Amino acid sequence: MKRALITGITGQDGSYLAELLLEKGYEVHGIVRRVAIEDPEHRLWRILHLKERLHLHAASLESLPSIYRVFQAVKPDECYHLAAQSFVAYSFEDEFSTLNANINGTHHILAALRDCAPGCRFYFAASSEMFGKVAQVPQNELTPFHPRSAYGISKVAGFDLTRNYREAYGVRASSGILYNHESPRRGFEFVTRKITSCAARIKRGLAKEVKLGNLEARRDWGHAREYVRAMWLMLQQDEPEDYVIATGEQHSVREFAEAAFSHVGLDYRDHVVLDPQFLRPADVETLLGDATKAKQKLGWSYQVKFKDLVHEMVEADMRLLAGSR
Numbered sequence: 656m657k658r659a660l661i662t663g664i665t666g667q668d669g670s671y672l673a674e675l676l677l678e679k680g681y682e683v684h685g686i687v688r689r690v691a692i693e694d695p696e697h698r699l700w701r702i703l704h705l706k707e708r709l710h711l712h713a714a715s716l717e718s719l720p721s722i723y724r725v726f727q728a729v730k731p732d733e734c735y736h737l738a739a740q741s742f743v744a745y746s747f748e749d750e751f752s753t754l755n756a757n758i759n760g761t762h763h764i765l766a767a768l769r770d771c772a773p774g775c776r777f778y779f780a781a782s783s784e785m786f787g788k789v790a791q792v793p794q795n796e797l798t799p800f801h802p803r804s805a806y807g808i809s810k811v812a813g814f815d816l817t818r819n820y821r822e823a824y825g826v827r828a829s830s831g832i833l834y835n836h837e838s839p840r841r842g843f844e845f846v847t848r849k850i851t852s853c854a855a856r857i858k859r860g861l862a863k864e865v866k867l868g869n870l871e872a873r874r875d876w877g878h879a880r881e882y883v884r885a886m887w888l889m890l891q892q893d894e895p896e897d898y899v900i901a902t903g904e905q906h907s908v909r910e911f912a913e914a915a916f917s918h919v920g921l922d923y924r925d926h927v928v929l930d931p932q933f934l935r936p937a938d939v940e941t942l943l944g945d946a947t948k949a950k951q952k953l954g955w956s957y958q959v960k961f962k963d964l965v966h967e968m969v970e971a972d973m974r975l976l977a978g979s980r
Contacts, residue, residue, distance in 0.1 A: 658682045660731035660775075662716065662764060663738030664709070667840040668780070670701035672735055672883040677708055679887075684729045686722075686738070689713040701840050716760030719767070726771035733890050735778045736764050739813075740806070750805035757809035758816070765820045765828070776890040777828040779817040782810040783875070783901070783942045785832065793945040795899055796832070803939050814897075821895055829889045834875040834901035834944045836882045837964060839971030846908060847876070848968065850915050855972035857926055858919040864926050868933030870909040873941045877902045878959040878967075888953040901944020902957045914965040919973070 659676050663669045664685030676683050690698065699706060712728070714721035716738055738760060740753045761779065768775050784807035785800045802808045813830075820826040841848040846867065853865035877900075885900045909923075916923035949955045 656680060656682050657732045658684065658729060659733045659735065660684045660686070660725070660729050661735045661737060662686045662760075663736075663780075664711070665699055665701060666737060667701065667838055667842070667879050668737050668836070668883055668886075669735075670705070670840055671838070671880045672737070672886060673702060673705055673709060675883055675887060677705065681733075682710070683708070684710040684712060684725075684731065686714045686716075686725055687711050688715060716756060716763060719763045722763045722767045723771060726767040730772050731775050733776045733778070734764065734768055734772070735780075735886060735890075736761060737780045739780065739809070753805045754809050754812075757806070758812045761813040761816055765816060765826065769820065769824050769826055773826075775827075776895070777817070777820075777826055778886050778890055779813055779828065779830040780886075781814045781817075781830040781832045781897070782807065783832060783834040783899075783944060784939065785811045785814060786942060787939050789939075789941060792941060793901075793903065793943040795945040796897055796948055804935070807939075818897070827890075827895045829892075829895040830897040831882075831886055831889060832897065832899045832944075833882055833885075834877060834899075834942060836877045836879040837968060838879040839968050840879070841968070847911060848972075850908075850912050851965065851968040852972045852975075853926075854912075854915040854919055854921065854923075854969055855976055857916075858921060858973070859976050861976070864928045865912075866928045866930035866933060867908065867912070868930065868935070869938055870912070870927070870929070871907055871940075872938060873905050873907045873943070875901045875903070875905050875942055875944045876911070876961060876964065877957055878964050881957055881959055885949060885953060885955045888949075888955055892952070896952070898949045898953065899944045899946050900949055900955070901946045902961075903944060903946060904961060905941070905943045906961055911965060914962050915969050918966050918969045
């Protein structure tokens with residue numbers, strides 16, 4: 656039985672990945688903060704349905720000794736490093752903690768893996784935010800990086816660390832440059848979930864408006880469940896490489912809002928309020944991925960339509976307001 660270790664297992668991607676690996680017969684371990692174990696109802700809600708099948712370890716990415724202890728105990732065959740401070744807007748508010756957590760955390764994981772589980776295959780969750788002020792549209796694995804936030808900068812550093820451990824130490828390390836991926840398990844602070852949850856609340860008469868920033872920003876949005884399958888496929892290859900994972904289709908925040916509100920019979924223009932506080936100091940205007948390499952080498956292709964993704968999120972938020980997940 657293969658043994659996998661997931662950082663960020665309590666997040667959107669971590670929960671879908673844990674489900675996938677369990678289905679494939681893996682023994683699944685996850686790193687969580689001790690406070691999460693002490694407050695499972697709130698902090699482990701995405702994996703509560705799996706909790707009895709998982710092996711959770713209390714550790715902090717900021718503490719190298721605690722990470723070492725986990726690797727020494729688990730000796731994983733595969734490690735998926737998904738944990739990060741991933742909310743881009745917050746990275747403008749607190750650049751220091753974002754850079755510290757994301758860069759040092761990745762370095763700690765790589766160092767522990769090299770020393771304690773040298774044969775372990777490693778996946779790093781890179782991000783399309785690394786492209787930032789894009790040099791070309793669409794972007795592929797050869798497109799230069801020009802990040803526009805501390806989050807994007809931290810992911811470039813993590814990407815370079817991962818490549819360095821692959822080239823310098825022979826670690827079987829791959830990075831997935833994932834474009835925006837959403838689901839009903841997305842955090843409420845992200846604009847997509849903010850839109851779908853507010854559309855549901857407004858439909859239920861619990862709110863009247865939703866405040867948003869740049870409606871013209873364009874993103875390549877996919878479903879997280881589809882993207883974790885690509886993560887797994889990367890670590891099944893004979894040689895570690897880096898891959899862009901994207902739908903190849905682009906939509907604006909305005910289009911996302913229109914799709915969400917129309918699904919519940921509302922006109923987004925009656926409820927969306929533009930608020931300058933949600934504009935970023937340096938925004939990424941357009942992101943569109945070219946996943947040709949992933950299709951050719953991994954056999955991965957994207958399946959879920961944009962409106963189906965939006966509607967699934969809205970329906971989940973309607974059910975949540977009705978008292979059930």
